[in-house]
Amino acid sequence: MQRFIVLRLLQGLLAVFVISLIVFSLSRVAGDPLAAILDEESGKEQIERIRAQWGLDKPLHVQYFTYMKRLLTGDLGTSFKWDRPVAELIAERLPATLQLSSFALIITGLIAFPIGVLSAVKKDSWFDAGGKMFAILGQSAPTFAVGLILMWILAVQLGWLPTSGKGGLKHMLMPGFALGYYNVAAIMRLTRSSMLEVLDTEYVKLARIKGIPEWKIVWKHCFRNALIGPLTYFSLIFAVVITGSVVIETVFAWPGIGLMVIEAINSKDHITVQAVVMLFALLYVAINIVTDVTYAYVDPRIRYG
Amino acid sequence: MAVQTTAPGGQADQSAPTAAQGGFTTSNVWREIRRFPVIPLLVLIIFLIVPAAFADVLAQHDHTIGDLQRVLEPPGWVPDRATERQIVQRARDQNAEVSINNARRNFDSGAGNLIDANGNGQPDIGETMVRVEPGGNWEYPLGTDKQGRDVLSRLMHGARISLAVSCLAILLGGFLGTALGMLAAFRGGLVDAVLMRIVDIKLAFPSILLALTLVVAIGSGFSTVVIVIALLLWARYARVVRGEALSIKERDFIDRARVAGASNTRIMARHIFPNVFNTVIVLATLEVGHVIILEATLSFLGAGIPRPQPAWGLMAADGREVITSSWWIFLFPCLAIVLTVLSMNLLGDWLRDRLDPRLRNV
Numbered sequence A: 001m002q003r004f005i006v007l008r009l010l011q012g013l014l015a016v017f018v019i020s021l022i023v024f025s026l027s028r029v030a031g032d033p034l035a036a037i038l039d040e041e042s043g044k045e046q047i048e049r050i051r052a053q054w055g056l057d058k059p060l061h062v063q064y065f066t067y068m069k070r071l072l073t074g075d076l077g078t079s080f081k082w083d084r085p086v087a088e089l090i091a092e093r094l095p096a097t098l099q100l101s102s103f104a105l106i107i108t109g110l111i112a113f114p115i116g117v118l119s120a121v122k123k124d125s126w127f128d129a130g131g132k133m134f135a136i137l138g139q140s141a142p143t144f145a146v147g148l149i150l151m152w153i154l155a156v157q158l159g160w161l162p163t164s165g166k167g168g169l170k171h172m173l174m175p176g177f178a179l180g181y182y183n184v185a186a187i188m189r190l191t192r193s194s195m196l197e198v199l200d201t202e203y204v205k206l207a208r209i210k211g212i213p214e215w216k217i218v219w220k221h222c223f224r225n226a227l228i229g230p231l232t233y234f235s236l237i238f239a240v241v242i243t244g245s246v247v248i249e250t251v252f253a254w255p256g257i258g259l260m261v262i263e264a265i266n267s268k269d270h271i272t273v274q275a276v277v278m279l280f281a282l283l284y285v286a287i288n289i290v291t292d293v294t295y296a297y298v299d300p301r302i303r304y305g
Numbered sequence B: 001m002a003v004q005t006t007a008p009g010g011q012a013d014q015s016a017p018t019a020a021q022g023g024f025t026t027s028n029v030w031r032e033i034r035r036f037p038v039i040p041l042l043v044l045i046i047f048l049i050v051p052a053a054f055a056d057v058l059a060q061h062d063h064t065i066g067d068l069q070r071v072l073e074p075p076g077w078v079p080d081r082a083t084e085r086q087i088v089q090r091a092r093d094q095n096a097e098v099s100i101n102n103a104r105r106n107f108d109s110g111a112g113n114l115i116d117a118n119g120n121g122q123p124d125i126g127e128t129m130v131r132v133e134p135g136g137n138w139e140y141p142l143g144t145d146k147q148g149r150d151v152l153s154r155l156m157h158g159a160r161i162s163l164a165v166s167c168l169a170i171l172l173g174g175f176l177g178t179a180l181g182m183l184a185a186f187r188g189g190l191v192d193a194v195l196m197r198i199v200d201i202k203l204a205f206p207s208i209l210l211a212l213t214l215v216v217a218i219g220s221g222f223s224t225v226v227i228v229i230a231l232l233l234w235a236r237y238a239r240v241v242r243g244e245a246l247s248i249k250e251r252d253f254i255d256r257a258r259v260a261g262a263s264n265t266r267i268m269a270r271h272i273f274p275n276v277f278n279t280v281i282v283l284a285t286l287e288v289g290h291v292i293i294l295e296a297t298l299s300f301l302g303a304g305i306p307r308p309q310p311a312w313g314l315m316a317a318d319g320r321e322v323i324t325s326s327w328w329i330f331l332f333p334c335l336a337i338v339l340t341v342l343s344m345n346l347l348g349d350w351l352r353d354r355l356d357p358r359l360r361n362v
Helices: A002-029 A044-054 A060-072 A086-121 A126-140 A143-157 A169-199 A202-209 A214-226 A228-252 A257-266 A270-298 A300-304 B011-015 B026-035 B038-058 B100-109 B151-187 B189-203 B207-218 B222-249 B252-259 B264-300 B312-321 B327-355 B357-361
Strands: B081-088 B097-099 B113-115 B128-133
Touching (some): A086 A169, A086 A214, A086 A228, A086 A257, A126 A169, A126 B264, A143 A228, A143 B264, A143 B312, A169 A228, A214 A228, A228 A257, A228 A270, A228 B264, A257 A270, A257 B207, A270 B207, B081 B100, B100 B128, B151 B189, B151 B222, B151 B327, B222 B264, B264 B312, B264 B327
Parallel strands (some): B081 B097
Antiparallel strands (some): B081 B128, B113 B128
C-alpha cells in the first residue's frame, strides 16, 4: 500500500512537472510576453530594461527555473490586466468557484443517486428507460446550451430566477444545475449497475426472507454497499466540474476563477492564464491521486491492475 | 449483420436450440431492423449531413454578410404583436401608459399608430397609441441576428463547420493514437513505457483548459481548433489500441507472418491494424458527439472558430447577449447541437453493441 502511494505521488509530480513545462513553453511560443504591455512608442532602451527586469534576456532553461522557483514560493506574478498579484486575484475569486462547484456536485448527487437506485429496483420499467434518456440527454447537451435554455425559460420567460450574477441560493440554482447535469449520466449508470449487483447478493435475499420492508432493504442494506463505486468516481467528477465552471461562469457572469481566466484570455494576460492553468492542473492531479489511493484502499485488486 | 449478433461471447448460448438465434430467419432480420436506430440516423441526415453537404445550394441568404435593414427579425411563424397605450400627462409612468411627449415622438417617427379620437391628426390626452411589434417573415424562416443575417442559412453553414472539424480532428487524433498505440504494443520496453506515461499525463489533464492554453498560444482559427481537438483525442485511442494490439501480437498468425518474411511495418499495417479497426471505428463514432460539444464550447468561449464564421457555439454566444429580447438567435444553434450530439451518441451506442461490446465501459 505504501509503495503504491509513493509511486502514485511520484507519477503525480512527474505530471505536474510536464504540465509546467508545457504551460511555460506555450507562453513562450505565444510570442514575446512583453508585446502585450508595450506599445510601438516604447523606446529600445526601455524595452531592454524591462526585459532585463523580467529576466527575459536569459536563456530559456534559466527562465524556466526562475519561473518554477517563483511558483514554488507562491509568487504567481502580476497580472497585466488587473495590475495586481495573481495570487491575490485567485484568492479573491476561488471561493466563488468552489461554492458553485460544490453546489453543482450536490445537485448531481441529488439527481443521480435516487434515479440510479430506482432504475435498478424497477429494472426494465418505463422509469428505467426514462432515467436513461434523461441521463443521455445530459451527456449530449453542452453545458452552455443547458445554461442558456434554462436562463431563457426560468429567468426571461417566467421571471422566477435572476438571469446572472452572484447572490443567494436563487442565483446558484441555474448555474449549479447546468454544471451538474452533464455528470448525472455517469454517476447514475454506476449507481444503477452496482445496485443491481448488490440486489442480487445472498444477504439481500436473507433480509427479504426475514421480512424486512423493501424500502429499508433498498436504501439501508443495498444503497450503502452500492455507494462505494460511485463515491470514488465523485472526486474525479469534482475535477471535471471545476474546469466546467469556466464555461458556466461565462454564461451566468458568475465572478469566479473561470470568468477571470476567460477575461484574461481575451485581453492576452498570459501571466494570469498560466497561473490559473497551473492551479487547475495541480488540483486535478491531486484529486486524481486521492481518488486512486482511496480506490486502492477500498478495493485492493486495483493496485496490481 | 444478423449472424454476427450472437458471435461475441455467445458460445454458451449456442447449444440452446432456439430457432431465433443465428441464421436469416424472418423474425431475426426483423428484430435487427427494429433495433436499428432509425430516428437518430434520420435526425443526423436531416440536421447535419444534408445541410453540411448542400449548404451552398440550400441556404437562401449569405451567411456572413447580413441585411442591416432586417435586423433581429423573429422567425416566420411569430405573428405581429400590438400593444395599446393610453396617452396621459404623467411623464414617468412607464407601465401601461405613455406620456404625451413620448407619444408625439413615436407618432412622428412612425413607431406607433394613433387611434385619433378627435381627428386632429396629433396625439392628445385620452387617446390611444398602438405600437406594433412586427412578427416574422417567411423570407427568414428562423429569423435574423443582430447584423441581419439569416439564422437558418448560418445554421446550415455551421453544420458544415461542425462536421468538418469533428471529422478532421477525429481522423487526425485517431490516426496518431492508433499509430502510437500499435507502436507501443509492438516495440514494448522503453518506447511503451514512455508513451504510456505520456498518455497517463494527457488523460490526467483537463481538456478544455489545455485547449484554451493551446489556442491562446497559437491563435484561434479553423486549423488550430482541429489540431487542438486532435491533440485532446489521441491518448484514448493510443491506450485502447495498445491493449488490443498486445493480445493480437501473441496470436499465431503474427508469428507465421514473420516466418513468411513480413517486415515489422507490414505486420503492423496488414495484420494488426485490420484487427483493431473495429475498435477504432467504434471509438471514433462515440467520439463525434464529444468533439462537436468541444468545438462548440471552444467557439462559445471565443477560443474556437473566429467570427464571422457561423459556428454553432459562436451563434449561441451572440444570442446570449440578446437573450431577453431575441430568443431565436441562441435557441436554434443550441437545439441543433443537442439534437445532433444526442443522435450521434445513440448511434454510437448501437454501433458499439454491434461491433465491439467489450468497449462498453470506455
